[in-house]
Amino acid sequence: MKKWVPTVIFLAVAVVLIVLAIVFLPVSKSVWVWIAALLTLAIFSILYRDNPIYRIAEHIFVGLSLGYGLAMIWHMALWQIALRPLFVEGRLILIIPIAIGLLYFTRLIPKVSWLVRIPISIALGLGSGIAIPLIFQATIFEQTKASLVLPEMFAPGNPWPGIWAIILLIGIVTTLAYFFFSRKEKSVLSPVSKVGIIFIMLGFGATFGLTVMSRVSLLIGRLQFLLRDWLGIIE
Amino acid sequence: MKFWERLGKIDRRIIYIVLAVVVIIPLILTVKLPGKVRAMPRTKDVFDHIENIDPNGKRRAILISVDFDPQTEPELKPQLEAVVRHAFARNIPLLVMALPIQGTDIGIEVFTRLAEEHNKEYGIDYVILGWKPSPVAVILGMGNFIEQVFPTDYLGTPLSELPVMEGIRNYDDVGLVMDFTGSSFYAYWVYYAHTPYDVPVATGVTSVSVADIYPFLGSRQFIGMLAGMKAGAEYERLVKDKYYQDQDIFLRGTQALPALSASLLVIILFVILGNISHFATRRKS
Numbered sequence: 001m002k003k004w005v006p007t008v009i010f011l012a013v014a015v016v017l018i019v020l021a022i023v024f025l026p027v028s029k030s031v032w033v034w035i036a037a038l039l040t041l042a043i044f045s046i047l048y049r050d051n052p053i054y055r056i057a058e059h060i061f062v063g064l065s066l067g068y069g070l071a072m073i074w075h076m077a078l079w080q081i082a083l084r085p086l087f088v089e090g091r092l093i094l095i096i097p098i099a100i101g102l103l104y105f106t107r108l109i110p111k112v113s114w115l116v117r118i119p120i121s122i123a124l125g126l127g128s129g130i131a132i133p134l135i136f137q138a139t140i141f142e143q144t145k146a147s148l149v150l151p152e153m154f155a156p157g158n159p160w161p162g163i164w165a166i167i168l169l170i171g172i173v174t175t176l177a178y179f180f181f182s183r184k185e186k187s188v189l190s191p192v193s194k195v196g197i198i199f200i201m202l203g204f205g206a207t208f209g210l211t212v213m214s215r216v217s218l219l220i221g222r223l224q225f226l227l228r229d230w231l232g233i234i235e
Numbered sequence: 236m237k238f239w240e241r242l243g244k245i246d247r248r249i250i251y252i253v254l255a256v257v258v259i260i261p262l263i264l265t266v267k268l269p270g271k272v273r274a275m276p277r278t279k280d281v282f283d284h285i286e287n288i289d290p291n292g293k294r295r296a297i298l299i300s301v302d303f304d305p306q307t308e309p310e311l312k313p314q315l316e317a318v319v320r321h322a323f324a325r326n327i328p329l330l331v332m333a334l335p336i337q338g339t340d341i342g343i344e345v346f347t348r349l350a351e352e353h354n355k356e357y358g359i360d361y362v363i364l365g366w367k368p369s370p371v372a373v374i375l376g377m378g379n380f381i382e383q384v385f386p387t388d389y390l391g392t393p394l395s396e397l398p399v400m401e402g403i404r405n406y407d408d409v410g411l412v413m414d415f416t417g418s419s420f421y422a423y424w425v426y427y428a429h430t431p432y433d434v435p436v437a438t439g440v441t442s443v444s445v446a447d448i449y450p451f452l453g454s455r456q457f458i459g460m461l462a463g464m465k466a467g468a469e470y471e472r473l474v475k476d477k478y479y480q481d482q483d484i485f486l487r488g489t490q491a492l493p494a495l496s497a498s499l500l501v502i503i504l505f506v507i508l509g510n511i512s513h514f515a516t517r518r519k520s
Contacts, residue, residue, distance in 0.1 A: 047248065047251045048248060068336070068337070069336055072336045072339075072366070073336070073368070076336075076339075076365060076366055076367070076389075077367070077368045081367070081368075127371070130371060130375065130427075131371070131426070134426045134427060134430050134431060135426050137430050138425050138426045138429070138430045138456065142430075142454045142456055143450055143454055145454065146450070146453045146454030146455075147453075168453070203446065206446055207443075207446050210442040210443055210445050210446060210463075211442070211443045212499070212502055213442040213463060213464075213465075213495070213499060214310065214441050214442035214443040214463060216254075216258075216495060216498045216499065216502070217309050217310045217441075217442065217463055217464040217491070217495060218306075218307070218309050218310065219254070219255075219258060219498075220258055220262075220309060220464070220491045220494050220495055220498070221308060221309015221310070221312075221464075221491070222309065223255075223258055223259060223262060223494075224262065224309070224487070224490065224491060227259070227262055227263065233263055234262055234263060234265065234490070235265075235485075
């Protein structure tokens, strides 16, 4: 079979279905809904195999995303934060940060490309200074505190918080033992790390299940759009 | 070729068709699940927290960050709509913003539609702050003074002229930061809003991120979590039962739940059959 045959068949079937839908169903009259629906079907066509219709939709998506991003950055960032305050409101102090930001472009001129280190070092220093203490607090100290097993967790009549806390603690210790690589092959840590593998596998299983649920939800969302907003089959 | 061998080599397109049919049929036939949708404790935590916000008190506002793009909309939009309906029903002032660029437009679409449904007025009941670059600077800056980061709303109106912003200066006046995200923006809110300013934070995430959120729930750095489309349906049910019993409102997540359950059952079946086929053919070889 020639390569273009499935594409032609797909197009013909799509046209027939669309004509039938227009005649028999309360389809949307919005041009935008139609564009979105046809592009959705075009992207779905990859499930059969790679084809020109899919590639057209893919290129439209990439181009559109880039154009949208650039327009938004111009209107909501460059113009609002930098250019309008500087040129319209006359806030001359902004020349300093704008000039530092422009130094990023010196990478394009080999003779002065070393100047790019100035904005990079400022961004790096500032970012690290802000992030390190807060992330340490949020992820190390708070999480360590949360893994403590405390006597009040074993309240009479409801010991479950305490039991969960113990299981959590065992999971943390054994998983960390598994990732402690610089040990002898038959050390005391070996059986402990084997328990860690069980916890890691449980984690992988949960993540896989959740990923499947996530992807199916996306499919349902798109089909909801096609059946409700476009074709009007469901309310 | 034996049955199990043939089953192991089944064309993936047949699986796609089966899955599509399994999703479409419950949607078209408006199948309802037996029994009531029961909210998970993490979903209930978010609901209860919003229930306890006093719309006339000090910490009366909810800051909603629409940190997702169209790719994850099917999972997160039902959650967002349910939370907005809840806040509108309780007359809680809403501040809407976005950390990724696309979030602003999704926020505008959802809020414009729901505000019309609930007779809420822009500038009085809610405000859309918009988007600003550099999430870390935005989140930290708002802890000091919101107007310093967003001097105007997304339409260019100064925030000082909007009645909804009266008495709302920074996180001290915010009862909850609710972040809806399909990526890792939830961590920014924990690191840069909850940790330094102690503002209550909750998140609505896609199912795929749920495992990453649990450590922050155990430590109460998040007061609650909405997990995927299922939590959207759960929250819709909580809100409908309490505030919209007699009203006919579109519940996006609830409508999708039977299709989600059916498709997951089919996938479980495929996994079991695939494993049987694998072991049967391996033993033979």
